[in-house]
Amino acid sequence: xxxxxxxxxxxxxxxxxxxxxxxxxxxxxxxxxxxxxxxxxxxxxxxxxxxxxxxxxxxxxxxxxxxxxxxxxxxxxxxxxxxxxxxxxxxxxxxxxxxxxxxxxxxxxxxxxxxxxxxxxxxxxxxxxxxxxxxxxxxxxxxxxxxxxxxxxxxxx
Amino acid sequence: xxxxxxxxxxxxxxxxxxxxxxxxxxxxxxxxxxxxxxxxxxxxxxxxxxxxxxxxxxxxxxxxxxxxxxxxxxxxxxxxxxxxxxxxxxxxxxxxxxxxxxxxxxxxxxxxxxxxxxxxxxxxxxxxxxxxxxxxx
Numbered sequence: 001x002x003x004x005x006x007x008x009x010x011x012x013x014x015x016x017x018x019x020x021x022x023x024x025x026x027x028x029x030x031x032x033x034x035x036x037x038x039x040x041x042x043x044x045x046x047x048x049x050x051x052x053x054x055x056x057x058x059x060x061x062x063x064x065x066x067x068x069x070x071x072x073x074x075x076x077x078x079x080x081x082x083x084x085x086x087x088x089x090x091x092x093x094x095x096x097x098x099x100x101x102x103x104x105x106x107x108x109x110x111x112x113x114x115x116x117x118x119x120x121x122x123x124x125x126x127x128x129x130x131x132x133x134x135x136x137x138x139x140x141x142x143x144x145x146x147x148x149x150x151x152x153x154x155x156x157x
Numbered sequence: 158x159x160x161x162x163x164x165x166x167x168x169x170x171x172x173x174x175x176x177x178x179x180x181x182x183x184x185x186x187x188x189x190x191x192x193x194x195x196x197x198x199x200x201x202x203x204x205x206x207x208x209x210x211x212x213x214x215x216x217x218x219x220x221x222x223x224x225x226x227x228x229x230x231x232x233x234x235x236x237x238x239x240x241x242x243x244x245x246x247x248x249x250x251x252x253x254x255x256x257x258x259x260x261x262x263x264x265x266x267x268x269x270x271x272x273x274x275x276x277x278x279x280x281x282x283x284x285x286x287x288x289x290x291x292x293x294x
Contacts, residue, residue, distance in 0.1 A: 032185075039185035040216030041172055044223050046230070056228055065219040065232040065288070069212050070187060089190070090202055094211035096238045104230030147236075153203070 010086040011127040011152055013120045020079055022112040025138075026071040030061045030107040037064050053106070060107035067105050069097070072133035072146035075115040079131065080150070087129065087152055095128060096149035102142045110138045118147070125154035161269060161292070167257040168225040172217055173250035174209055174243065182213040196247065204242065211239040214253065214282060218275050221255045222288055233268060234289035241282045253277055260287055267291050 030050070037047035045052035046062045053061045080087045105111070112135070119130040133146040179193045188210055191198040199207045215237050223229045245251055253275055260272035273286040 035181075036185040036216075037220070039178070039181040040213070040220045042216075042220030042223050042229070044227075044229055046228070056230065058230060062229045064216065064223065064229055065235045066212060066216045073186070073188060090192075090198075092190075093242075094239050096236070097212065097215060098236030099234065101233050104232075106230075 010088075011120060011122060011129060012084055012086040013122065015079075015085065015117045016120050018079075018117045020075065020115040022075075022114055023078060024074070026074065026111045026113070028063065028067075028105055028107055028109040028111065032070075033061050033063045033067065033107055036067050036070070040064055040066065050107075058104065058106050063105040063107075065099060065101075066097075068099055068101075068133075068135055068144040068146050071111050071113045071135055072115075072144075072148065075113040075133050076131055076148060076150075079115055079117065080129075087150075091153045092150050093153065094148070095151045096130075096147070098147045100145045102144065105143060109143070111143060112136050112138075127152040161259045161262050163259050163262060165259040167259065167271060168221060169254065169256045170221045170224075171252050171254045172221070174213075174217070174245055174253055175250045176207070176245060176247060178217075179207070179209055179213060179245055182210055182216070186210070186212060188212065206244050206246070208242040209245050211283075214239075214243055214275060215286075217253060218255050218273050218283065218286065219288070222257055222271060222273065222290070225257060226290055226292075228291075231291040232288055233291060235287075237273075237286040238284040239282070240284040241277070241280060243277045243282050251277065253282070257288075263292055267293075 114134045116132045130149045135144045256274045260270035263269040271288045275283045
């Protein structure tokens with residue numbers, strides 16, 4: 001780990017308001033939905049059976065409510081791991097998370113995520129970094145907004 | 158039509174969390190921070206030991222919400238604060254108790270708020286966990 005970035009004071013506050021445009025698209029597969037559902041103890045048939053999903057009115061198997069964290073965190077990592085962020089990921093703990101859906105994520109979706117750095121607060125030995133990931137489908141329609149707050153702990157904390 | 162009233166208990170489930178849970182969650186989510194599987198690394202950054210991903214805990218709570226609700230696509234909002242780490246021992250399972258109750262009855266748009274408690278060793282590990290769910294009229 002880079003010792004230059006161990007102190008939260010190194011977190012770059014100039015990046016508040018910065019928007020990172022999508023660098024990739026994320027293709028949602030039935031297999032990934034099934035894997036994520038199993039990993040979060042959700043055995044609802046709509047995660048694995050297209051027939052069960054269609055019976056509920058969906059075009060493909062339906063993702064669990066926190067699935068949007070996958071494309072959101074991919075976009076967050078792009079920011080957090082950038083040298084300009086000044087964030088040492090090994091000293092990061094998760095403080096808050098929220099999801100607001102316009103519609104559920106289903107297999108076959110192709111998603112693009114735009115990340116905005118909303119707020120950075122530096123207190124004594126902790127910096128908190130709040131981001132917003134806006135996730136859209138191929139038609140440019142909003143699917144989900146994911147807000148995340150990370151706490152970056154200083155040395156000895 | 159089901160009548161829901163504020164404070165009404167909806168579900169209570171106890172689930173096991175093991176290192177297997179964390180490894181599966183890491184693979185499924187793409188979050189490979191070693192504090193979630195490597196004891197030496199976790200203690201070297203000042204943690205008591207390997208801890209669960211906060212998002213694994215939030216996801217496990219969502220799984221129980223969906224089981225009660227019956228439609229994973231009916232969850233339109235979901236938020237939490239991560240209050241305490243969940244330490245997961247190397248070999249044995251540890252338990253999370255997940256409880257849901259009505260936070261606010263169904264509004265005009267058909268959305269109800271469910272408040273969720275997640276407890277580990279008798280203490281809340283998530284705070285202000287609220288889900289907005291569409292329920293039948």
